[in-house]
Amino acid sequence: MTFPLTLLRLAQPCLFGLAAASLCYYAYSLVEMSSFQDHQEARFSQLLAATPRENAVPAASQTLMGRLQIPRLKVSAIVVKGTGEQDLKLGVGHIAGTTMPGTPGNVGLAGHRDTFFRPLRNIRTQDAIHLTTMEGEFHYRVVSTQIVPPTNVEVLTPGGGEVLTLVTCYPFFLLGTAPDRFIVRAERVR
Numbered sequence: 001m002t003f004p005l006t007l008l009r010l011a012q013p014c015l016f017g018l019a020a021a022s023l024c025y026y027a028y029s030l031v032e033m034s035s036f037q038d039h040q041e042a043r044f045s046q047l048l049a050a051t052p053r054e055n056a057v058p059a060a061s062q063t064l065m066g067r068l069q070i071p072r073l074k075v076s077a078i079v080v081k082g083t084g085e086q087d088l089k090l091g092v093g094h095i096a097g098t099t100m101p102g103t104p105g106n107v108g109l110a111g112h113r114d115t116f117f118r119p120l121r122n123i124r125t126q127d128a129i130h131l132t133t134m135e136g137e138f139h140y141r142v143v144s145t146q147i148v149p150p151t152n153v154e155v156l157t158p159g160g161g162e163v164l165t166l167v168t169c170y171p172f173f174l175l176g177t178a179p180d181r182f183i184v185r186a187e188r189v190r
Contacts, residue, residue, distance in 0.1 A: 029089070032089075032090070033089065033090055033115065036078075036090040036091065037077065037078050037090070037091065040064055040078040040080075040091070041067070041078060043064065044064060044066070044067060044078065047064075047134060048132075048134070063080050063081050063082065063087075064078065064079075064080060064081075065079040065080060065081050065094050065133060066078075066079045066101070066131060066132050066133035066134070067079065067131070067132045068092050068109060068129070068130070068131055069129070069130040069131075069132070070119070070123070070127060070128070070129050070130075071128055071130070072124075072127050072128070073119035073120070073122060073123060073127070074119065075116065075117075075119050075120075077091055077092045077111065077116040078090075078091045078092070079091060079092045079093070079094055079109060079131070080092070080093055080094070081093070081094050082094065082096065083095055083096070083110045088110060088111065088112055089112075091111075091116070092109050092110070092111040092116050092117070093109065093110050093111070094107070094108070094109055095108030095109065095110055095156060095167070097156070098156055098158075098165075099158060100133075100135075101131050101133050101135065101136075101138040101162075101164075102133075102135050102136060102138060102162070103162070104158070104160075104161065104162055105158035105159075105162070105163070106156055106157065106158045106159060106163045106164075106165055107131070107162075107163070107164045107165070108156045108165045108167065109164070109165070109166050109167070110166075110167045110168065111166070111167075111168050112168065112169070113168045113169045113170065113172050113178065113182070114172075117166065117168035117182075118172065120166065120168055120172075120182060120184060121172045121182075123142060123145060123184055124142065125142050125143060125144065125145075126141055126142060127141070127142040128140070128141060129141070129142065129164060129166075129186050131164065138162075138164075138188060139188065139189050139190075140164045140186035140187060140188050140189065141186055141187060141189050142184060142185070142186045143185055143186060143187050144184075144185045145182065145183065145184050145185070146182075146183045146185075147170050147180050147181070147182055147183070148180065148181050148183055149179075149180055149181070150179075150180065150181050152181070155167070155181075155183045155185070161187060161188065162187070162188035163185060163186065163187055163188070164185075164186040164187075164188070165183060165184070165185055165186075166183070166184040166186075167181055167182070167183055167184075168181065168182050169181060169182070170182035
């Protein structure tokens with residue numbers, strides 16, 4: 001009878017230490033993400049003010065693509081070029097192989113369901129989405145949402161017109177690796 005109690009007494013400090021380390025890592029990640037977003041937002045605003053829109057994106061902003069805003073959901077996030085682990089840890093990522101805003105095709109953006117894209121669980125058709133880049137401001141309206149397996153990359157195929165597709169993992173509140181993807185499709189409005 002004393003063996004399980006001894007084992008529990010030994011495990012308690014280890015579990016407490018693990019919990020404390022996990023909380024510290026989470027706090028560090030939030031601070032890093034917030035710091036990156038604040039710095040890039042200031043940098044992006046400076047670039048917008050200093051560079052005529054007709055010019056190409058300055059070389060200084062090789063990873064910075066723009067700003068995504070969904071007003072009803074109070075989403076505002078810097079968009080970076082790429083969807084690597086570090087890219088999505090710090091911002092919303094532009095999916096390689098998809099078009100750039102302002103050109104016909106499908107602009108694909110990915111974000112984590114537990115950070116920037118958590119509010120997407122409440123998105124509705126007709127919600128406005130704004131994407132600002134060095135080339136201008138692009139306005140979209142949500143036309144549909146769907147849940148697909150991660151192997152379904154057809155949601156990113158270019159179609160007619162100018163389309164924006166937001167991709168995040170689903171379900172939103174599942175711990176661990178999510179089995180599906182939540183897709184938001186929006187069409188450009190002029």
